[in-house]
Each structure stands twice: as C-alpha cells, then as structure tokens.
Amino acid sequence: MLEIRNLHVAIEEGTKKLLNGLNLTIRDGEVAAIMGPNGSGKSTLSYVIAGKEDYKVLDGEILLDGKNLLEMEPDERAAAGVFLAFQYPLEIPGVATMTFLKAALNAQRKGRGEDELTTPDFMRRVKAGAEKLGIPQDMLKRGLNVGFSGGEKKRTEILQMALLKPSIGILDETDSGLDIDALKIVSEGVNALRSAKRSFLVITHYQRLLNYIVPDTVHIMLKGKIVRTGGKELALELEANGYSDYVTNAAA
Amino acid sequence: MVAVKETVEQVKQLDVDQYRYGFTTDLEVDKAPKGLNEEIVRFISAKKSEPQWMLDWRLDAYRRWKTMDEPQWARVLYPKIDFNDSYYYAAPKKNAAPKTLDDVDPAILDTYKKLGIPLREQEILAGVQMSKVAVDAVFDSVSVVTTFKEELKKAGVIFCSISEAIKDHPDLVKKYLGSVVPVTDNYYATLNCAVFTDGSFVYIPEGVRCPMELSTYFRINEKNTGQFERTLILAEKGSYVSYLEGCTAPQRDENQLHAAVVELVALDDAEIKYSTVQNWYPGDAEGKGGIYNFVTKRGDCRGANSKISWTQVETGSAITWKYPSCILRGDNSRGEFYSIAVSNGYQQVDSGTKMIHLGKNTTSRIISKGISAGKSQNTYRGQVSAHRKATNARNFTNCDSLLIGETCGAHTVPYLESKNASAVFEHEATTSKISEDQLFYCRQRGLSAEEATALIVNGFVKDVLQQLPMEFAVEAQKLISISLEGSVG
Numbered sequence A: 001m002l003e004i005r006n007l008h009v010a011i012e013e014g015t016k017k018l019l020n021g022l023n024l025t026i027r028d029g030e031v032a033a034i035m036g037p038n039g040s041g042k043s044t045l046s047y048v049i050a051g052k053e054d055y056k057v058l059d060g061e062i063l064l065d066g067k068n069l070l071e072m073e074p075d076e077r078a079a080a081g082v083f084l085a086f087q088y089p090l091e092i093p094g095v096a097t098m099t100f101l102k103a104a105l106n107a108q109r110k111g112r113g114e115d116e117l118t119t120p121d122f123m124r125r126v127k128a129g130a131e132k133l134g135i136p137q138d139m140l141k142r143g144l145n146v147g148f149s150g151g152e153k154k155r156t157e158i159l160q161m162a163l164l165k166p167s168i169g170i171l172d173e174t175d176s177g178l179d180i181d182a183l184k185i186v187s188e189g190v191n192a193l194r195s196a197k198r199s200f201l202v203i204t205h206y207q208r209l210l211n212y213i214v215p216d217t218v219h220i221m222l223k224g225k226i227v228r229t230g231g232k233e234l235a236l237e238l239e240a241n242g243y244s245d246y247v248t249n250a251a252a
Numbered sequence B: 001m002v003a004v005k006e007t008v009e010q011v012k013q014l015d016v017d018q019y020r021y022g023f024t025t026d027l028e029v030d031k032a033p034k035g036l037n038e039e040i041v042r043f044i045s046a047k048k049s050e051p052q053w054m055l056d057w058r059l060d061a062y063r064r065w066k067t068m069d070e071p072q073w074a075r076v077l078y079p080k081i082d083f084n085d086s087y088y089y090a091a092p093k094k095n096a097a098p099k100t101l102d103d104v105d106p107a108i109l110d111t112y113k114k115l116g117i118p119l120r121e122q123e124i125l126a127g128v129q130m131s132k133v134a135v136d137a138v139f140d141s142v143s144v145v146t147t148f149k150e151e152l153k154k155a156g157v158i159f160c161s162i163s164e165a166i167k168d169h170p171d172l173v174k175k176y177l178g179s180v181v182p183v184t185d186n187y188y189a190t191l192n193c194a195v196f197t198d199g200s201f202v203y204i205p206e207g208v209r210c211p212m213e214l215s216t217y218f219r220i221n222e223k224n225t226g227q228f229e230r231t232l233i234l235a236e237k238g239s240y241v242s243y244l245e246g247c248t249a250p251q252r253d254e255n256q257l258h259a260a261v262v263e264l265v266a267l268d269d270a271e272i273k274y275s276t277v278q279n280w281y282p283g284d285a286e287g288k289g290g291i292y293n294f295v296t297k298r299g300d301c302r303g304a305n306s307k308i309s310w311t312q313v314e315t316g317s318a319i320t321w322k323y324p325s326c327i328l329r330g331d332n333s334r335g336e337f338y339s340i341a342v343s344n345g346y347q348q349v350d351s352g353t354k355m356i357h358l359g360k361n362t363t364s365r366i367i368s369k370g371i372s373a374g375k376s377q378n379t380y381r382g383q384v385s386a387h388r389k390a391t392n393a394r395n396f397t398n399c400d401s402l403l404i405g406e407t408c409g410a411h412t413v414p415y416l417e418s419k420n421a422s423a424v425f426e427h428e429a430t431t432s433k434i435s436e437d438q439l440f441y442c443r444q445r446g447l448s449a450e451e452a453t454a455l456i457v458n459g460f461v462k463d464v465l466q467q468l469p470m471e472f473a474v475e476a477q478k479l480i481s482i483s484l485e486g487s488v489g
C-alpha cells in the first residue's frame, strides 16, 4: 500500500510549490490513474516518490507498506519495490540493454539480501519478457535506449518493470508515443503484472489507455493537488468536458 | 590466456612464500648511494656486470642528459624534481620487516580486497612488506621466463630481462637499443638510458607466432627510489606477439619518479600488440604523494605490412606523461592506439599518441577515452603527421572525454600535419558529462550511485576495453571502478 499524506514539494524553499498538500492512497492490487493538465505536477509526484534529488520535500510523508520512503536513497526505494516507467527514458550509451537489465536486477536482489540470478535463469526471463512485448532479441544487445524509437523506449520500460516485479509500478505517460498496436501490447504487458499485491499509478492524458488498463480509481490533479477522486467513469467525464470545470473552480 | 593465468597464480604463490620466510632472514639492503652522478652510472653498470660498450653508452647518455632541459609543453604542474634526492639503484633484499596489516591504511586494504587479490597478496601490494624480492624477482619478466622457458624456447622466442639480454644477446641489443627512441629523444628518455635498471627483452623469430601472451608486472617498492625500466621488443618478419604490462606501487607520502623507455620494432608482416594496465599509486585524497610517470613508448613499423597496436588503461600515477607512438615507416603498415585514461583526486594526465606516417598506404587509428573526476586534469595530446612520401596515408581519430562532477577538467590537443595532398585525416572529439538524470535513472532501477557511475563509465570505454585480452579487460574494468570511487554521491 502506498500512502501519501499532505505532501508539499518545491524546487527550493520559498519558491513555487509544485506539490501543494497532496493526499493519495493506493491499496494493494489497486490500479489508480492520475489525470491532469500539463504542468499540474504529475511527473513531479512520480519523481518525488522515486527519490529524485532535484526536489525539496517541505512537508508530508510517503509510506510504502508502512516504510518511510522519504528516508531512503533512490536505489533503496527501488529495492523496496518502487518502479518508475519514465515519461522520457534516458539513454545509456555503450551499455547493452541486456547488461543493464542484469545489473539492475542483481542490484535489487542484493539490496534485498537475495542471491544473484544465474545467467541462464536471467536469460530465460528476459527472453520470455521481451517476446511478450514484441521486443526483438538484437535490440537487447544495443545500448540502452540509444537510437530506440519512442515506442521502443516505452516497451523497454515495461520489460524492465516485468523483470523487476515492483510492488508499485508508476507509469508516467507510457501511452505517449505508442502506436495503436503497441498500446495494446504494452497494456497487456501491464495487465499481466496485475496482482492482488501489486499496485499501479498510471499517469495519462487520454482515456484511451484506460480502456486497456482499466483503473480502479481515477484522480484528477491540479496545481499540485488531487482535486477529485472517482471511479473509471471519471476519465470518460474528463474526456467529454476537459478540465475547465476544475480550473474555474480552483480559480474561484 | 591459460598461460597468463598460470603465471599469475605462480607469481602469487611465490609472493606468499617470500613473505612467510622473510621474517627469519636478515639481509642487507643493496642500494646505490643517494644522488645522480657518473659514479652512480658506473655503479649500476658494475652491479649488473655489464660489458664496456653498455657502460660507455650509459655514460654518453648521462653526459648528454646533463645538457638537456625538462620539457615544459605538457599540461602538468609539479614542483621541480631534485634528481639528487633519489636512489637510482636498489637491489632485491630478502629481509621483510615483520609488519602487520594493522599498519596499513584500511582504505588501501579495502581497495585491494575489491580487486579480488587474496589477503597475503594484499599485504604485498599495500606495501607492508619490503617486497622487493617478490616483486623484482617475481612480477618481473624473470619468473615468466622460468615458468615457460621450455615452451618459449621450443618456439625460438627469447623472453628475459634486459640485463640478461645485454649479456646473452649483445648483438641484438646493440643493434636495436636506442634505434626507435634515440638516446637524446627527450629529457626523461635520456635519463633512462643512463640509469635504467631492468625491464624486459623479447625476440620473436621470423614467421613465429608467439605461443602465449607475454607479461611483465612492474612495481616500485623502495622508498625514494626512482624506477627506470627499459623494454625492447623485436618482431622479425611475419611474426606475432602480444605483450601485457601491469604496474602498481605502494602508498608513499613523497613523489617517486618512474621514467621508462619502451621500444618496439616490427619488421615485414610482423605484428606487435602491447597492452598496459597502469595503476601506479596516484597520491592520496589531498594530492600528497604518488608516482610521477614520465614514459617514452614508441613502436617502429619498420617493415612493409607491419602492425603495432598500443592499448593502455591508465588509472594510476600523480602525473602521467605518456605518448605511445608509432612510426609507420614500412609501406602499408598500420598503427593503432587505444586508450582509457582515468583521473580522479588531484591526478594530472597528459597522454596521447603520435602517428607518424612515412610509408605509402599507411593507416592509423586512435581511440581515446578520457574520464576525469574529482579535481583532476585530463589532457589528450595527439599528433598525426604525413611525410611527403606518405601517399594515401589515412588516420581516424576519435577522442571522447567524460566529466564527472564540476571541478575536473578535460582538454583535447590535436596536432595535424600533412605534407602529402593525398593524406586523409579524420578527427572526431566529444566531451560529455554523466548527467544527474542518467544517474537517477540507473538508481531508480536499483543501482547505487557508484554502481551507476561504473556502469555508465564502462559503457563509455567499451570500445577500448574490447581491445584488451579478456583477463586484462576484467581487471581493467574493476580498476576503473575503484579509481572513480568517491567521485559521486
């Protein structure tokens, strides 16, 4: 379970708050969607959960299964089960995707006090995962994300998530840059990972993704706060009306 | 590679034994008096029972050296060296002062533990023991010769110390010593000619492919002692050899001088592959101590279709001044230079290569990867020139710098000179930084800041690491990670 209480975040003390008293709880097994206009703080929220250093947490707490994430390093949070599929995945030249996956998986296992995977065992998992997501084998030999198309990058993020098996998977606009077929494949990949223990936070601008990854809850974020929470029908309502209701409300 | 592995194992064993028995034997240190003068040159030559011609050669070099000045063009800063404040000869002594691991800085022990060197080996490498015997006798080429003498002899390969070669193969030495790096080439090379103490000699006869990798492990041990090694490798027509060189030095507060000269000669259709993993003591976190490494390495592609390839991984030394070069004399000859130079702390690296195209259709390739962290300065300095007869000379240079942090510097100084209109030189250079975003991305996947840095750096140097023989590549990879420790987070 992920619990976020009264979270206030800025780049520096005294500057504009990017998150402004945000509350959000995601239960085990829940798929929560966050929608909100550009610049409302969705990516910021995902970065703060994952522990990016650019942000200053002024107040509030983030607990994952009762553990205080704010006291942990980014890699410790990863080992504790936080996974972030980046809106803009980074390139690591010269490091084969396969090599990166192995390093990440083993680092997390080490962080949890588990043994390293044997190479055949690892290879089997990667192959199976890549196949499901339509990632060709020779792409795994290329430098991570180097020269990958937008869609290939997003698929690779999901492959990483499938291997790392987090307790909370945060997907930041994973649907952007995906063609219709890829959207289906990636959604199936995510759905296959849904379980009673694993939760997801799905950030998106479009209802379309939520036809494939059907959320349990939908939250509307505005100016660094959750301003409304509902079921999956809330996304349809947004699709029809846009954010204008909320924006005027908030302004009033 | 099996041969190398075997050698390494045997070297380790010998070390351990020396250390164990060292306690009981009490021997004199065999050292020249401190300072540098003609008497010292004579002393060294006499200690090695050298023939008159060798002594004359040394004395001539010494007299010339007296008239020369230290080069000033490199981008390195250091206080003036007092050449009379060093010892120029320290012979192996068997006495080991019974010190324990407790006397050694735990950081160093930790470092070597991470290198995967066994405990007793660790004691030796950390400089607890006056391990001159083990190192000079063992990590030197001698033990390799001992180990594989028969097998090499069968192939007609000579692999021995340069001292032995002077005695046993004077004609070869006379003919080739100083033929690639002339006696007066530069200040440090000339000094080396006068006072060199040991090093390796390799001779590969015509048509022979050396049946194993040859390797030498250099180490500076004695306090205040300069090390001047001299290596000469001769590859006759159609022969091939791959030679590996490794070096380490114990931690000392004062700077120590290392001025080596390495000469390679490749005749028609011969190929020499020379790989170095240089890990001399780089000085402490405040920039105190460390080796001054002034090295002249040059290969002469004397014959047609010959090839010389230098691969270096430079992680150590307070100052590195080193430009392994190729003279492409034979038509269709080829020179290669692959380099990884890592600097951290207060290290200063000024390194690169010279590719001198003299013959027709000569080609050269330069891949240089510089990584700077801490407060270090890392300069690539490379010269590519085509003589007017070097029709169709080709060079490709790729020179990438990676910066870690805000307080280090990377510099690229290429010199291109062509006197033949048909020569084509290509030069690519990039400078990049490990971005915070890349680091965060890796850490989000579970890697620690150091693991993430190491991974990104490994990606950066991959093209060069691939040039190293497997075992060296693994060692080099570890070394690079260790050298960069403390550079992030």
Ligand SMILES: Nc1ncnc2c1ncn2[C@@H]1O[C@H](COP(=O)(O)OP(=O)(O)OP(=O)(O)O)[C@@H](O)[C@H]1O
Pocket: A011, A018, A036, A037, A038, A039, A040, A041, A042, A043, A044, A045, A054
């Ligand atoms: N490192 C930073 N420095 C300064 N401002 C920042 C930084 N990161 C985010 N911001 C600002 O915080 C606000 C929220 O940005 P964020 O990326 O979280 O929005 P978003 O909801 O993800 O938008 P989008 O839908 O366009 O992806 C924006 O105004 C953005 O400019």
Ligand SMILES: [Mg+2]
Pocket: A042, A043, A044, A087, A172
């Ligand atoms: Mg965003």
